[in-house]
Amino acid sequence: MTITSSRPQVQNLQTSLIRKLANQAMGREGVIPLWFGEPDVPTPEFIRQTAKTAIDEGQTFYQPNLGIEPLRTAIATYMNGLYQTRFDIDNIVVSVSGMSALSLAMQCVVAEGDSVIVPSPVWPNLPSVAKILGANIISIPLRPVNGRWTLDIDQLFDSVQDNTRAMLINSPNNPTGWMLTDDEQQTILDFCRERDIWLIADEVYSRIVYDRKFAPTFANKITDDDKVIIINSFSKSWAMTGWRLGWLTVPNSLISTLETLVEFNFSCIFAPIQLAGIAALQGGEDFIQISMKRYQVARDRIIEEFAGLPRVTLPEPEAAFYAFFAVDGIDDSFAFAEKILLEVGVGLAPGIAFGSDGEGYLRLCYATDINTLDKALTAMRPLLM
Amino acid sequence: MTITSSRPQVQNLQTSLIRKLANQAMGREGVIPLWFGEPDVPTPEFIRQTAKTAIDEGQTFYQPNLGIEPLRTAIATYMNGLYQTRFDIDNIVVSVSGMSALSLAMQCVVAEGDSVIVPSPVWPNLPSVAKILGANIISIPLRPVNGRWTLDIDQLFDSVQDNTRAMLINSPNNPTGWMLTDDEQQTILDFCRERDIWLIADEVYSRIVYDRKFAPTFANKITDDDKVIIINSFSKSWAMTGWRLGWLTVPNSLISTLETLVEFNFSCIFAPIQLAGIAALQGGEDFIQISMKRYQVARDRIIEEFAGLPRVTLPEPEAAFYAFFAVDGIDDSFAFAEKILLEVGVGLAPGIAFGSDGEGYLRLCYATDINTLDKALTAMRPLLM
Numbered sequence: 001m002t003i004t005s006s007r008p009q010v011q012n013l014q015t016s017l018i019r020k021l022a023n024q025a026m027g028r029e030g031v032i033p034l035w036f037g038e039p040d041v042p043t044p045e046f047i048r049q050t051a052k053t054a055i056d057e058g059q060t061f062y063q064p065n066l067g068i069e070p071l072r073t074a075i076a077t078y079m080n081g082l083y084q085t086r087f088d089i090d091n092i093v094v095s096v097s098g099m100s101a102l103s104l105a106m107q108c109v110v111a112e113g114d115s116v117i118v119p120s121p122v123w124p125n126l127p128s129v130a131k132i133l134g135a136n137i138i139s140i141p142l143r144p145v146n147g148r149w150t151l152d153i154d155q156l157f158d159s160v161q162d163n164t165r166a167m168l169i170n171s172p173n174n175p176t177g178w179m180l181t182d183d184e185q186q187t188i189l190d191f192c193r194e195r196d197i198w199l200i201a202d203e204v205y206s207r208i209v210y211d212r213k214f215a216p217t218f219a220n221k222i223t224d225d226d227k228v229i230i231i232n233s234f235s236k237s238w239a240m241t242g243w244r245l246g247w248l249t250v251p252n253s254l255i256s257t258l259e260t261l262v263e264f265n266f267s268c269i270f271a272p273i274q275l276a277g278i279a280a281l282q283g284g285e286d287f288i289q290i291s292m293k294r295y296q297v298a299r300d301r302i303i304e305e306f307a308g309l310p311r312v313t314l315p316e317p318e319a320a321f322y323a324f325f326a327v328d329g330i331d332d333s334f335a336f337a338e339k340i341l342l343e344v345g346v347g348l349a350p351g352i353a354f355g356s357d358g359e360g361y362l363r364l365c366y367a368t369d370i371n372t373l374d375k376a377l378t379a380m381r382p383l384l385m
Numbered sequence: 386m387t388i389t390s391s392r393p394q395v396q397n398l399q400t401s402l403i404r405k406l407a408n409q410a411m412g413r414e415g416v417i418p419l420w421f422g423e424p425d426v427p428t429p430e431f432i433r434q435t436a437k438t439a440i441d442e443g444q445t446f447y448q449p450n451l452g453i454e455p456l457r458t459a460i461a462t463y464m465n466g467l468y469q470t471r472f473d474i475d476n477i478v479v480s481v482s483g484m485s486a487l488s489l490a491m492q493c494v495v496a497e498g499d500s501v502i503v504p505s506p507v508w509p510n511l512p513s514v515a516k517i518l519g520a521n522i523i524s525i526p527l528r529p530v531n532g533r534w535t536l537d538i539d540q541l542f543d544s545v546q547d548n549t550r551a552m553l554i555n556s557p558n559n560p561t562g563w564m565l566t567d568d569e570q571q572t573i574l575d576f577c578r579e580r581d582i583w584l585i586a587d588e589v590y591s592r593i594v595y596d597r598k599f600a601p602t603f604a605n606k607i608t609d610d611d612k613v614i615i616i617n618s619f620s621k622s623w624a625m626t627g628w629r630l631g632w633l634t635v636p637n638s639l640i641s642t643l644e645t646l647v648e649f650n651f652s653c654i655f656a657p658i659q660l661a662g663i664a665a666l667q668g669g670e671d672f673i674q675i676s677m678k679r680y681q682v683a684r685d686r687i688i689e690e691f692a693g694l695p696r697v698t699l700p701e702p703e704a705a706f707y708a709f710f711a712v713d714g715i716d717d718s719f720a721f722a723e724k725i726l727l728e729v730g731v732g733l734a735p736g737i738a739f740g741s742d743g744e745g746y747l748r749l750c751y752a753t754d755i756n757t758l759d760k761a762l763t764a765m766r767p768l769l770m
Binding site: 001002003004006007008009010011013014015016026036038042048051052055056058059060061062063083095096097099101103108109110111112114125128129132133134165183198224225227239240241242244251253254256259260263264265266267268270271275295322378 | 386388389390392394396400403421423430437441442448481485488493514515519583609610621624630636641642645648654747
């Protein structure tokens with residue numbers, strides 16, 4: 001007998017197309033996996049050491065729902081130092097990953113029948129979390145204009161309907177590397193204030209940016225009266241993907257609601273992981289700089305390679321560590337990603353995995369060492385010529 | 386400006402009354418905290434060592450949604466050895482705690498407008514998770530009969546309505562220590578089969594039982610065609626509360642739905658924690674035996690103490706590590722717990738925290754060393770005489 005979920009929203013959920021493709025590589029030798037958004041190096045030693053010390057000390061008991069106070073303080077201090085803001089501990093909620101932070105934010109904001117506006121292509125989990133809660137998603141397409149991804153702000157605003165509860169904006173964007181400018185952020189914030197719309201800002205790639213120290217952020221534009229929740233994560237900046245640690249920045253008055261929601265989602269987080277997060281925030285700037293130099297070299301190498309391939313169009317990624325590129329004549333990105341996997345052993349994410357606005361594109365994660373990247377680019381070349 | 390959640394179900398959520406009371410102890414010296422359900426010892430050294438080794442090895446990357454295969458296999462092997470069952474890896478989903486397992490189960494099963502039947506008093510998070518999803522809760526009171534907690538099975542069955550989607554049964558029960566018998570479990574399972582009702586069995590106290598190796602379990606009664614999800618956790622059996630590791634046992638055909646739901650809840654779990662779980666399952670039987678001897682001594686000590694206090698009624702806990710006792714003349718358990726806290730510095734959980742069926746009772750967690758327990762019992766004595 002086949003037993004299925006009783007919830008309509010859950011029955012209609014689709015498995016990730018990236019995972020579907022990656023499953024085909026199971027047991028295949030020598031595949032170069034550039035499909036997931038993950039740095040190829042383990043977490044820095046000093047961060048790991050902090051966790052081990054806490055385990056030695058026997059820090060294996062329950063912790064507060066909102067996160068341990070030293071970590072919440074360290075996060076506020078980190079943000080205030082970086083962004084010149086004035087957050088305090090009661091603006092900060094620790095979560096088991098950026099994904100879980102996003103889920104908590106949506107649980108706060110979105111109810112059955114609401115609509116949520118999302119610039120797209122976008123990491124599929126963002127709209128999916130809203131869909132699980134019964135929301136209707138309105139996608140606003142990012143478009144390449146003169147070699148740069150852009151969002152049509154007028155189209156964004158025009159898409160607002162009576163039942164629009166929130167805008168869900170991922171800038172810097174996965175998969176495209178697009179970023180909002182500071183001026184655009186201010187315009188969007190002003191609009192959301194006027195229309196009483198929530199703004200959920202996924203800023204997990206805030207530090208993965210090539211021409212400045214941090215990407216434009218809503219953090220330095222909001223007040224404690226704004227219906228804005230900012231999502232962040234330790235995964236990308238400090239190569240901590242596996243640790244599952246993220247945070248939300250929220251209006252002070254929302255903190256008790258989140259304390260309750262955390263209780264019913266995961267209750268608390270392993271203390272050694274939280275202490276590792278403090279170590280990352282306080283001692284991780286060198287690692288970010290070293291990583292950005294690596295990503296810059298990899299990005300330049302890809303831009304150079306694709307410039308020599310007339311069929312390939314790559315709007316330059318301003319942030320994050322993905323090349324999101326189109327190939328002339330390709331309109332089924334899943335089939336083409338499958339072909340690349342099976343014929344030359346390189347694992348890419350099909351653009352369709354990021355919504356219909358991503359169709360025709362492929363995503364390559366270049367947070368990898370340059371030799372592996374070279375090998376992958378060389379292997380793919382015949383299929384892209 | 387006060388900013389509140391936009392979701393009606395979330396607006397109405399209440400903070401735990403245990404936490405509300407515990408907050409009053411903040412900064413108070415010398416409080417003996419017996420309000421939380423947590424063993425007082427750190428996780429055994431061999432489990433902690435396994436996690437540290439994995440951190441040293443650099444196991445800091447993303448992991449599969451459902452859990453790493455060695456852990457899922459170890460869980461199936463552990464259950465099959467203990468219960469004489471035949472689960473395989475595709476019946477097992479790893480989660481960030483029993484709480485998260487419960488939340489995943491509810492997301493699979495419960496939709497807006499459903500009703501869910503819950504024997505009560507019960508750990509408040511169980512019904513709350515169903516409520517967040519829009520379900521209506523029907524509580525069936527556990528009652529002390531001849532010094533033992535009992536469930537009226539006829540009343541349980543009579544409460545089923547057309548919209549009843551699930552029974553949510555926590556046996557062994559927190560807070561009472563009540564357990565279903567094997568015969569009662571079979572009767573309930575047969576009924577749920579006939580009426581096509583989901584059975585969510587929270588069995589996190591399965592190993593904390595005084596007269597046998599494991600409590601009666603639905604695991605050895607179900608087939609893969611049953612709409613049954615069993616919740617379990619590493620927290621109580623192996624003193625791993627802080628690690629956040631649990632699992633679900635599900636019908637094989639539900640596994641792909643859960644894989645997707647995990648992706649949108651927490652995505653995956655830190656590999657060193659999962660490897661620590663394997664160590665616990667494979668090497669943790671001695672620790673369970675030692676712990677049960679400690680809990681037995683503590684339980685007997687409390688039974689002896691309360692036998693000498695005519696105002697106190699303690700139905701004997703058959704399992705778990707809680708004394709859930711009534712005090713003659715007390716009908717406001719929160720006020721009385723507050724009085725005990727403020728006057729003699731002992732932290733107990735008020736019965737009302739476990740639903741209205743718990744009013745008039747107090748819960749004392751005796752997973753603590755005997756000297757601390759003695760000190761608490763002596764301190765409370767004047768208020769219970």
